[in-house]
Amino acid sequence: xxxxxxxxxxxxxxxxxxxxxxxxxxxxxxSKIASIPMIFTAVVIFLGGTxxxxxxxxxxxxxxxxxxxxGLAQYDRLxxxxxxxxxIENLGIYGICSLIGTLLIAFxxxxxxxxxxxxxxxFRTIFLYPFALSFIVTGLVWQWILNxxxxxxxxxxxxxxxTFNFDPLNNPSIVMYGLLIAGLWQGTGLIMCIMLAGLRxxxxxxxxxxxxxxxxxxxxxxRIIIPxxxxxxxxxxxxxxxxxxxxxxxVVAQTSGGPGISSEVPAKYVxxxxxxxxxxxxxxAASTMMLVTxxxxxxxxxxxxxxxxxxx
Amino acid sequence: xxxxxxxxxxxxxxxxxxxHATDLEVMHWWTSGGEAxxxxxxxxxxxxxxxxxxxxxxxxGGDTARPIMVSRIIGGDPPAAFQxxxxxxxxxxxxxGLLMDLTDVAEANHWKDIVNPPSLLDACxxxxxxxxxxxxxxxxxxxxxxxxxxxxxxxPVPTNWEEFxxxxxxxxxxxxxxxxxxxxxxxxxxxxxxxxxxxAGQDAWLKVNKDKDATVVMGxxxxxxxxxxxxxxxxxxxxxxxxxxxxxxxxxxxxxxxQIMGDWAQGEFAMAGKVAGTDxxxxxxxxxxxxxxxxxxxxxxxxxxxxxxxAAQKELAALLLSPAVQVSFNSAKGSLPIRGDVDLxxxxxxxxxxxxxxxxxxxxxAGTELxxxxxxTQLNDLMTEFWSTPTMTPAExxxxxxxxxxxxx
Numbered sequence: 001x002x003x004x005x006x007x008x009x010x011x012x013x014x015x016x017x018x019x020x021x022x023x024x025x026x027x028x029x030x031s032k033i034a035s036i037p038m039i040f041t042a043v044v045i046f047l048g049g050t051x052x053x054x055x056x057x058x059x060x061x062x063x064x065x066x067x068x069x070x071g072l073a074q075y076d077r078l079x080x081x082x083x084x085x086x087x088i089e090n091l092g093i094y095g096i097c098s099l100i101g102t103l104l105i106a107f108x109x110x111x112x113x114x115x116x117x118x119x120x121x122x123f124r125t126i127f128l129y130p131f132a133l134s135f136i137v138t139g140l141v142w143q144w145i146l147n148x149x150x151x152x153x154x155x156x157x158x159x160x161x162x163t164f165n166f167d168p169l170n171n172p173s174i175v176m177y178g179l180l181i182a183g184l185w186q187g188t189g190l191i192m193c194i195m196l197a198g199l200r201x202x203x204x205x206x207x208x209x210x211x212x213x214x215x216x217x218x219x220x221x222x223r224i225i226i227p228x229x230x231x232x233x234x235x236x237x238x239x240x241x242x243x244x245x246x247x248x249x250x251v252v253a254q255t256s257g258g259p260g261i262s263s264e265v266p267a268k269y270v271x272x273x274x275x276x277x278x279x280x281x282x283x284x285a286a287s288t289m290m291l292v293t294x295x296x297x298x299x300x301x302x303x304x305x306x307x308x309x310x311x312x
Numbered sequence: 313x314x315x316x317x318x319x320x321x322x323x324x325x326x327x328x329x330x331x332h333a334t335d336l337e338v339m340h341w342w343t344s345g346g347e348a349x350x351x352x353x354x355x356x357x358x359x360x361x362x363x364x365x366x367x368x369x370x371x372x373g374g375d376t377a378r379p380i381m382v383s384r385i386i387g388g389d390p391p392a393a394f395q396x397x398x399x400x401x402x403x404x405x406x407x408x409g410l411l412m413d414l415t416d417v418a419e420a421n422h423w424k425d426i427v428n429p430p431s432l433l434d435a436c437x438x439x440x441x442x443x444x445x446x447x448x449x450x451x452x453x454x455x456x457x458x459x460x461x462x463x464x465x466x467x468p469v470p471t472n473w474e475e476f477x478x479x480x481x482x483x484x485x486x487x488x489x490x491x492x493x494x495x496x497x498x499x500x501x502x503x504x505x506x507x508x509x510x511x512a513g514q515d516a517w518l519k520v521n522k523d524k525d526a527t528v529v530m531g532x533x534x535x536x537x538x539x540x541x542x543x544x545x546x547x548x549x550x551x552x553x554x555x556x557x558x559x560x561x562x563x564x565x566x567x568x569x570x571q572i573m574g575d576w577a578q579g580e581f582a583m584a585g586k587v588a589g590t591d592x593x594x595x596x597x598x599x600x601x602x603x604x605x606x607x608x609x610x611x612x613x614x615x616x617x618x619x620x621x622x623a624a625q626k627e628l629a630a631l632l633l634s635p636a637v638q639v640s641f642n643s644a645k646g647s648l649p650i651r652g653d654v655d656l657x658x659x660x661x662x663x664x665x666x667x668x669x670x671x672x673x674x675x676x677x678a679g680t681e682l683x684x685x686x687x688x689t690q691l692n693d694l695m696t697e698f699w700s701t702p703t704m705t706p707a708e709x710x711x712x713x714x715x716x717x718x719x720x721x
Binding site: 062063064082083148170172256258259260261262271272273274275276277278279282 | 375378379382383386401403404405408495496552554684685686688689690693694696697698699700701712
């Protein structure tokens with residue numbers, strides 16, 4: 001994104017100096033040819049697959065896709081299903097908490113590491129390590145840790161606090177926070193590294209200037225450094241957002257959607273409908289709704305982010 | 313010319329060799345101790361014919377395994393054979409022409425005469441053609457009780473659901489969870505099905521599951537069932553386990569009083585060295601109405617373009633129904649054989665009860681034969697929500713159950 005922004009004025013200058021505007025289509029032919037496979041993948045697989053899914057969401061496809069039109073019946077059933085509503089609510093809770101939690105923890109850790117502490121490399125490795133694990137492993141590990149009979153609760157009770165109660169995975173009202181702990185544990189390391197890179201990109205002179213003006217460290221971070229790190233935050237936001245929407249394997253490993261349906265998420269609803277229930281149409285309708293939600297969030301953001309610049 | 317002849321001859325030799333020793337990949341979800349033991353009997357029998365059994369076990373139960381199998385079949389890389397439950401799960405695969413027609417094997421081996429109950433072969437038959445080889449009969453309608461747990465609580469072992477409900481407080485007072493129930497939705501919905509057949513009776517159960525009559529769900533017979541199911545939810549509080557065999561283990565070691573689970577649980581008791589009648593008791597139909605459903609497993613064979621593999625698939629289909637394999641497999645698995653003319657050599661008390669009911673014709677088709685997987689999934693979701701939401705009343709769940717039955721196909 002930043003590259004594109006820097007590239008634009010340069011193009012403008014060269015076009016102006018040569019007098020006539022060369023067709024943009026034939027500039028850098030080699031790079032255009034090289035990107036054909038990627039363009040093909042994007043159009044055929046992503047776009048084609050999306051259109052296909054949306055079309056078949058209006059059919060009564062069961063185990064195999066078939067073009068029996070049923071109109072909006074699949075959507076009607078989707079939005080009257082308790083499980084779908086619960087899934088959406090859960091994703092909302094997880095999404096907001098995960099977004100805020102990841103950004104806060106990751107930035108704090110990155111800022112602490114940025115203070116040139118001893119053993120920075122060690123800490124960075126430790127914090128990044130969970131990211132190397134798959135969500136299935138993370139889910140299983142945290143399922144054991146949060147298991148009341150052999151995990152955290154058992155250990156604390158063994159130390160003498162016999163009334164200690166911490167059993168999120170078996171309590172429907174707080175099970176999403178049990179998932180959130182595992183999600184944060186896994187996800188913050190990567191965001192921290194991105195933030196740390198962003199902090200290292202800040203010119204040392206900024207710090208010197210702030211010190212000369214007598215601005216405190218915390219205030220410098222909040223008022224000067226964070227606004228300067230806007231591109232880094234945008235990248236982090238996209239990464240975290242993608243992680244939230246595709247939340248699936250963590251739930252499968254940790255709770256399988258239980259207790260009851262209290263930790264169901266939309267992606268799991270799609271999988272269960274398509275493969276457990278042998279009802280592709282219902283699964284497609286649910287995934288189309290996921291796409292619509294993402295688009296509703298993305299379009300205003302993209303408009304603000306890119307649309308505003310072009311006018312200016 | 314000479315070269316061509318040589319090549320042809322070489323191909324023929326290779327082809328003939330392949331027909332005699334063929335590797336067949338068989339996919340199934342039998343992974344618990346008792347199940348794995350049973351599947352090894354099948355593998356031994358198949359290897360003994362000079363072929364090779366390539367085991368494709370998928371852990372995590374049918375709900376996990378079926379999508380993997382289906383995606384392999386649709387994706388053009390089918391296994392040679394795969395396990396599904398009897399009934400409607402493979403309906404669409406058959407309609408799409410992806411599965412092999414076994415009618416000639418069935419006729420050559422007289423399946424029509426030997427398969428008992430005949431509804432099992434009907435479940436394999438679409439438009440007069442046979443598409444699967446039934447291998448065993450499993451029924452859900454069993455309650456397993458721990459003698460040790462009842463001895464500890466100082467009450468006699470119940471002989472029906474009413475007695476079980478009456479003695480539950482005594483067990484709770486002794487620190488025992490009366491009813492062990494795993495957290496997965498199919499277990500809760502399955503247990504409800506058992507209670508419905510036992511407490512509402514065969515007629516009401518068939519009207520709901522076969523005729524999809526939602527008014528019966530709202531009727532007095534089913535109201536009783538939903539209330540009993542609400543009580544069962546109270547009886548199971550305090551034991552948090554997920555898998556069915558963990559719940560069975562709680563009954564085996566006496567920390568839970570009883571479990572409503574299909575006869576596959578018996579394999580776990582056998583593996584733990586427990587004896588029916590002294591260590592554990594079994595009540596078909598909860599002791600109230602001794603009727604069994606005849607679900608179970610069947611093997612399907614995807615269409616294959618290689619004639620050697622096709623021949624081997626048919627050979628395997630015939631082998632699965634042979635008396636020797638039926639005896640060795642079903643004895644290990646705790647299930648009942650699909651043919652009435654074999655003797656299980658070592659049957660215990662519980663298996664004998666099941667065989668007697670089967671011989672007496674006290675059977676109904678399995679829920680998976682009557683309801684589509686889509687409906688089963690909806691019911692699973694509803695029942696597991698009820699089970700883990702203490703504020704949800706039996707009346708609420710009854711209303712939603714009726715809605716699902718009304719929209720079922």
